[in-house]
Amino acid sequence: MKKNAALQNRFLGFAFCILFILGMGGCATVPKGTSGITNLKDLCDRNGVEFDWDSVSQVVTLKGFNLRAKVLVGSDIVMVGKDKVTLSSRVKRVRSSIIVPPDFEEKILNRFKTGADFAIKKFKKIVVDAGHGGKDPGATGKSGMKEKNVVLDIARRLAKNLSQSGIEVVMTRDDDEFLTLEKRTEIAARSNADLFVSVHANSNPSRSIDGLEVYYMGQFLKKDKKEEQRLKNQGILYSHLEMEQGSADLEKILSDMMHTYKQAESRSLASHVASDTAKSSGAMTRGHKEARFFVLRNTLIPAILIETGYLTNAREEKLLATDDYRQKIADGVAESLCNYVK
Numbered sequence: 001m002k003k004n005a006a007l008q009n010r011f012l013g014f015a016f017c018i019l020f021i022l023g024m025g026g027c028a029t030v031p032k033g034t035s036g037i038t039n040l041k042d043l044c045d046r047n048g049v050e051f052d053w054d055s056v057s058q059v060v061t062l063k064g065f066n067l068r069a070k071v072l073v074g075s076d077i078v079m080v081g082k083d084k085v086t087l088s089s090r091v092k093r094v095r096s097s098i099i100v101p102p103d104f105e106e107k108i109l110n111r112f113k114t115g116a117d118f119a120i121k122k123f124k125k126i127v128v129d130a131g132h133g134g135k136d137p138g139a140t141g142k143s144g145m146k147e148k149n150v151v152l153d154i155a156r157r158l159a160k161n162l163s164q165s166g167i168e169v170v171m172t173r174d175d176d177e178f179l180t181l182e183k184r185t186e187i188a189a190r191s192n193a194d195l196f197v198s199v200h201a202n203s204n205p206s207r208s209i210d211g212l213e214v215y216y217m218g219q220f221l222k223k224d225k226k227e228e229q230r231l232k233n234q235g236i237l238y239s240h241l242e243m244e245q246g247s248a249d250l251e252k253i254l255s256d257m258m259h260t261y262k263q264a265e266s267r268s269l270a271s272h273v274a275s276d277t278a279k280s281s282g283a284m285t286r287g288h289k290e291a292r293f294f295v296l297r298n299t300l301i302p303a304i305l306i307e308t309g310y311l312t313n314a315r316e317e318k319l320l321a322t323d324d325y326r327q328k329i330a331d332g333v334a335e336s337l338c339n340y341v342k
Contacts, residue, residue: 040071040091040098047109053098057253060091060098064112070257071108073098074250076241078108079257082264083122084194090241122340125168127188129198129295130155134178139203141311143321147201148176150320154308155199157330165338168193182229185298189233192240195269195337196303198295201320203312210313211286212329214274215305216266217297218290220259229298237300258300265302272340273304277332281325283309306333 040060044051050063060071069080076090085108089101130152132138138147152173159169170191172184188196202213224230238251270288278285296303308329309316319325 038099038102038104040100040104043100043105043109047105047112049109049112058093058250059253062108062112067112069108069111071098071100072250072254072257074247075254076101077254077257078104079261080108080111082261082268084258084261123167123194123337125170125191125193125195126162126337127170127172127191127193127196128155128159128162129172129184129188129196130174131198131200133173133176136178139201139311141317141320142207142314143317145311145317145321147203147311150201150311150326151199151308152176154326154330157327158197158199158333161330161334162337165334167338181294182298184295185229185233186236188299188301188303189236190240192237193301196295196299196301197333197337198293198303198305200305200307202307202310204310205312207312207314210310210316211284212274212278212281212309213286213307214270214277214288215291215293215296215307216270216288217263217303218292220263224297225255227298229294230300233298233300255300262300262302266296266304269302269337269340270304273306273333273336276336276339277306277329280332280335281328283329 041051043049044062048064052061052063053059054061058073060073062069062071067081069078071078071091073091073093076087078085078087078091087101087107088103091101091104092099130148132148133152134148136148138151140146152175155171156174159171162169170187170193172187173179184198234251234255238254267288274285274288277283291305293305296305309320311317311320
């Protein structure tokens with residue numbers, strides 16, 4: 001009995017040592033490229049990045065080499081400057097430590113290294129929205145040409161160009177179908193896309209008005225946060241993210257971060273697309289402008305609305321009736337989106 005008790009004690013002691021070593025060393029499987037370090041503070045120290053954790057808002061701010069990043073604990077989204085980066089899984093808090101997924105160092109911290117070239121493709125998936133459709137013809141030119149048909153053709157050409165450039169495309173409609181504005185924004189929320197591009201053609205009582213315009217969401221009002229469709233889309237989007245579900249505080253912080261990103265990115269992108277498309281197509285440009293269109297207010301990702309020209313202007317109506325001009329518009333927009341690096 002004494003011998004058996006001694007053996008049992010030695011076994012328990014050995015098992016305790018093994019468990020202690022494993023507990024100190026973390027997971028048995030070491031994430032590739034992190035040398036086993038998943039503690040964010042340790043990673044920051046190793047990479048010379050300043051670490052500041054606000055335990056109230058659960059936001060970690062990283063600073064270094066003129067770059068700033070915000071990490072929201074409980075989410076898989078990190079804002080690096082004006083870029084939104086999605087991690088492989090959510091950032092977690094374990095006791096007093098912030099634990100990050102294996103790809104955090106490569107996707108985030110490597111950007112802080114001086115001299116690194118991160119001119120990567122900004123948009124991997126884009127929602128292309130052809131305005132109007134079905135029972136809604138949109139604007140109508142003097143010749144009877146309907147906006148819904150013009151913009152569907154341009155949207156298809158744009159989608160083809162983007163796909164050939166390696167960008168995944170989701171079209172809200174690919175035929176003469178009527179979609180509500182609510183449905184269009186829901187498609188964007190479910191798509192997990194990086195950008196929403198709505199294609200339209202304009203009209204004006206004055207037939208002398210012409211030119212291409214690109215709109216973006218302007219000032220975000222307090223009432224906009226409570227808009228029914230926006231709240232619905234937030235629920236859809238958040239359900240697909242790697243984040244703690246049902247946390248009102250977490251969702252509010254994430255909403256604010258994403259809106260800040262959306263507003264800055266949309267404004268900059270609208271300017272580029274208006275300028276680039278006008279140059280490549282030869283169109284007269286009326287520049288980029290703020291607007292409060294439904295699809296711009298209620299999409300949670302960067303969003304622009306392109307008015308490709310005025311059907312009420314005789315010259316532009318003739319141009320928009322041709323395959324050549326429609327292709328030039330699609331080429332110009334696609335090239336601008338593919339080359340856009342802020």
